[in-house]
Amino acid sequence: MEPTADLELDSILRVSKDNIVITDGQGRVLKASPNCKSIYGKDVSELIGKSVFDLEREQVFSPSVTTRVLKEKRDIQLMQKTPTGRTVMATGYPIFNQEREIIRVISFSHDLTELESIKEDYENLRARMKLYETEIEELRDKEIKIENFVIRSKPMIRVWKLVKNVAKSDATVVLLGESGVGKTMIAHFIHHESERRGGPLIEVNCGAIPESLFESEMFGYESGSFTGANKQGKPGLIELADQGTLFLDELGELPLSVQAKLLKVLQEKQVARIGGVRPRTINFRLVVSTNRDLEEMVKKGLFRKDLYYRLMVVPIAVPSLKERKEDILLLIQYFLKHYNEKYHKNICFDSMTVDELVEYDWPGNVRELENLVERLVITAENRCILPSQLPFDIQFRHLKDMKFDDEGWGIPGQTMKDQVGEVERKWLRQAAKNCKSTYEMAKYLGISQTSVVRKLKKWKIEL
Structure with a gap:
């Protein structure tokens, strides 16, 4: 090997983040990277001239990728556990002469200890998450005491403690x-x-x-x-x-x-x-x-x-349910799961639909909520329930402050077209307040995105 090529090889061995070991056709170490000490616990001087078969018996290379390459005469990749406690992925490549005899084996060892540590941390995190999920399930079991009864709000927790005490x-x-x-x-x-x-x-x-x-x-x-x-x-x-x-x-x-x-x-x-x-x-x-x-x-x-x-x-x-808003979401989830199972469906509520249900006052309380969820599950044509599919009184709860005449026909002096326009403006303002884009507004309102753009322009409403 020419001096310049030798110098270049030594430079590669020195700067490489991987550990590189070069052996001859009999498995004797010719060159190695200086980082051998940190990975394998041996200085380069302790490896040069040594046989990889001996180093494998001494468990310096455990197992040795070079011995496998020499035996199988092909590229080999395997995992090693080193004496320094590191996890290493070693890859060996044979170099053949014209007679297809191995004259060199070059192996690269990539330190995966940090990745293994991250993997271990991840597994620990998964185990902890599983524990937390179990604890959450136990808490959830404690929340649902009897059929159709879910508790999270402070007012109901106080009631429930009293009920449990007096029951005995x-x-x-x-x-x-x-x-x-x-x-x-x-x-x-x-x-x-x-x-x-x-x-x-x-x-x-x-x-x-x-x-x-x-x-x-x-x-x-x-x-x-x-x-x-x-x-x-x-x-x-x-x-x-x-x-x-x-x-x-x-x-x-x-x-x-x-x-x-x-x-x-x-x-x-x-x-x-x-x-x-x-x-x-x-x-x-x-x-x-x-x-x-x-x-x-x-x-x-x-x-x-x-x-x-x-x-x-x-x-x-x-x-009442409007006095314990925190329970509404739990009740929605509970009834949705119950009636999906009962009717063999997989219906879900859009997040905006859930927002509308949570903000509604529920004059009929839990019974009204349960009946609505059951009806929506039964009659749903699509898998996801949008706000536009909710009953009129829930959709138009924002318009309850509109003034009507004695016969309930809207503001005196206004035509039906005026009143419909007022309803449309109210809906658009509410959607613009809750949504970040015209696409979200379209989903919220149950109309096309082009219709949203046209109506915003018509009523001069900015998103």
Whole structure:
């Protein structure tokens, strides 16, 4: 080799980031990079003249890529673990003479220790993420206590703690709140968490039983008590709740004539059937719910004061959905998953659709939200539900402050075209506020992007 070529080779060995080892056809080391010490734990002087077969037995090269090249007479690539604790990817190339004999083997060793460390960190991170996911799932399991009931908001967490504490007792519970907030589900939870879980849960909708039949349904009757009565008689709903829980839903609809008898039953724990003379001793726990203001009803003479105070042992006010906005997203996710599984679908909500649902006031509360999600899943023509597919009252909630005349026909003096234009302007302003581009606006509004551009120009609205 000429001096200039030798100098160039030494320079390559010195500046190369990879470790380079050159051997002859018998595997004896002729040259090596100076970084051998840091990678293999040996100085260049300790390698020159040594056989790679010996160095492999000494586990300096473990395994040796050069020995494999010499045996198989082809390019070889393999991973090495070095005495210095490094992970190395070694690649060996044979150099042949005209007789196809190997006269040199050049190997390049690339230090992958840093990459291995990154990989290890990544695996550790994945393991930690898996742990966090498990913990999140456990927390999620704790959030959903009973069917259709999800909790995250502070108001509901306070309610739930009270419900869990009172469930273990035998105290009378009065659940107060708007229709659809989940009072019935809480009543069911109280029963199933109580000592009476093995007994019956008798649910009575006080607003669904005609007043003329209420007394016989509640207290029962003996045979022959009245025309059309069952010949064997019939136990009342209160009697059926013996050793269990009696849940009176819509208590505010309870007729005054029945209120006095109910008070007597609560005081004496006995019930007498219509036409009977012998009262039966009944042991039950009472849970009631109402969406009416019982205190105001007492003032108006519509509800007995003595019954009111008898019932108000543990009153629990369940907040409306608009008072616990944090729960809406969880409820959407929960109901969407539930009805996708029920109807074997894979429907999703666009992010802007979710925003619209979260901002809506939900006068029908959880029941309204659940019904809407079920309807959207059933009727969806496309996989993703856009804002334009939501009901009118949700889409146009931003227009609730518009003024109308006495007949509800919009602002006096305006034509239908004017009013439609006002609606269109409101929609465009809202979309421009929430979106970053005309393409996003088109998706938000459920129209084409060209229509968006034209309408923005028409109404002189800037994005």
